[in-house]
Amino acid sequence: MSTSSSLSFGSLMRRPETGSFLGLAAVFLFFTAFGGTNFASPTGAASWLNVAAQLGIVAIPIGLLMIAGELDISIGSIIPAGSMTCAIISGHFGLPIIVGVGAALALGAFIGLINGLLVIRTAVPSFIVTLGTLFAVAGMTLGFSVLVTGTTSVAIKVPEAKWLLGDFIGGIYQVTIFWWIAAVIFWTFFLHASRFGNWIFAMGGDKVSARNAGIPTDRVTIMLFVCSGMSAAFVGLSQAILYNSAQVSAGQSYIFNSIISVVVGGVLLTGGYGSVFGIVLGTLTFAVVSQGIYFTGFDANWASLIIGVLLLGAVLMNNTFRKMALSYAPKKAGK
């Protein structure tokens, strides 16, 4: 029998995160070289870890949806919607923060539920469905905010909740980093160790066969959309608590950034392949590039060029790695 746990070159090559690890190492070395000692210092690290944490919390459920063959771009407006909901309830109306947080999460879950139901009922591609909810939710957030508060920016002061959602550890590291770590542990278990994970991979591979094999594909799809909606709302409300205010338009960049992180993290655009660890690496890569540029003498606009090149490189590399993974066969020992 084979020793399948051995760390051979072959087994490394067929892991979805190998490419993203190389990418992260490359950008890290690049910015350490050009960004000087500041980039890798605790303060420098905080700048990109803080960005990575907020992005990472949404990127993982987005990645899982992509592995399952779906896409969710409505997070771009669920984030500000969660932010505003929390700020209006606990800031404008002064209700306890727990109510604001609960309402924001419930809203995220509700929008996710709508997304999921629309996708399974209409069979319209999830890109289009969530494009619709992206605009609908953006409009509603703006409309309600103006209606209720008369403004598009609401202040929220909740010192009692800071330690949980808006504080800086050691003065520089956002507590969100710990939420991200918790999310990574949870999703890693979910995708790679629980049977649900196998269902998600199977759904991304072939939805009809997965359903015929007895997987409740509709329920899994809805659940994934609910999770991405809630994660986005969570990021939104934690931003509101962190910055003591919420704006109606503060999430659109997350749409592309999360997809970039997921793809750079080795998730196949066509679904059926990827890993949580890879998504974490992809998120870190994105954060390192977008923040690392400020440590160099280069104009910050160049960061987009690097990210674009990384993304294209990742897509090409993912294809290569997938081919290698497919063709990999263990060498016969002896005989």
Add this chain to the structure above:
Amino acid sequence: MAFDMGATILSLQGVNKSFGPIDVLHDINLEIRAGEVLCLLGDNGAGKSTVIRLLSGVHKPSSGTITMDGKPLNFASPREAADHGIATVHQFGGTFPLMSIGRSFFVGREPVRWVGPFKVYDRKTANDIAVKAVQNFGITRIEDGDRLVGGLSGGERQALAIARAVHFGARVLILDEPTAALGVKQATHVLRIVNEAKRRGLAVIFITHQVMHAMAVGDHFAVLIRGAIASDFKKGEKTREEITDLMAGGASMATLEAEIESNMAGHDA
């Protein structure tokens, strides 16, 4: 598992199927018995795939009855048919190319073990069982359950899919053109596996366009021509030429060849 060899498992009586105004199957009568390979033959569009879709729960007959073990059968979905032991293996076998052998073998039926308070997918058990199941069908080249299904050859994938069906207690194995995309050697492998499944007492429905493949494993043959059973015979009752003619839709091969020749001549002119 104890099978009653030769007992009728599935039976179709006067089955018709139409899709709206299009009549696809007319008055189909068939018996499918344990430990027997039924070869379903016929030209493109004759209705072979439609017959197996009726049996595997994808479609319902427009009229007529299908019985399983003597009881009328009424499957709402392929999943229900699978639960009753009717397993369909499609042309490319494994449909999850990017999943490992162990994981795809157990899709929807993952083995789990407890790690503290958590139920965890039992990769080792899954891999061991999957590898053993395929090896029992003579594919000893597969040793590592972590290999991706997409990296297997077409024949190996068929073997994996058939082994999976047998492992999960299939009594009827439906194979729609399992040898179509395979080379000679791979096809031989699949035929050997079909024989092995039959030896274990499964009923096999085997669709193919290749007379040689049909004759190598078939016990019983049914030829469909434009949706009706044109001929139903047992092994040894017809020669290879007669079967070939039937498969071509009734026209004799000789006539067909003459036709081709005159067509070619027409083009040359």
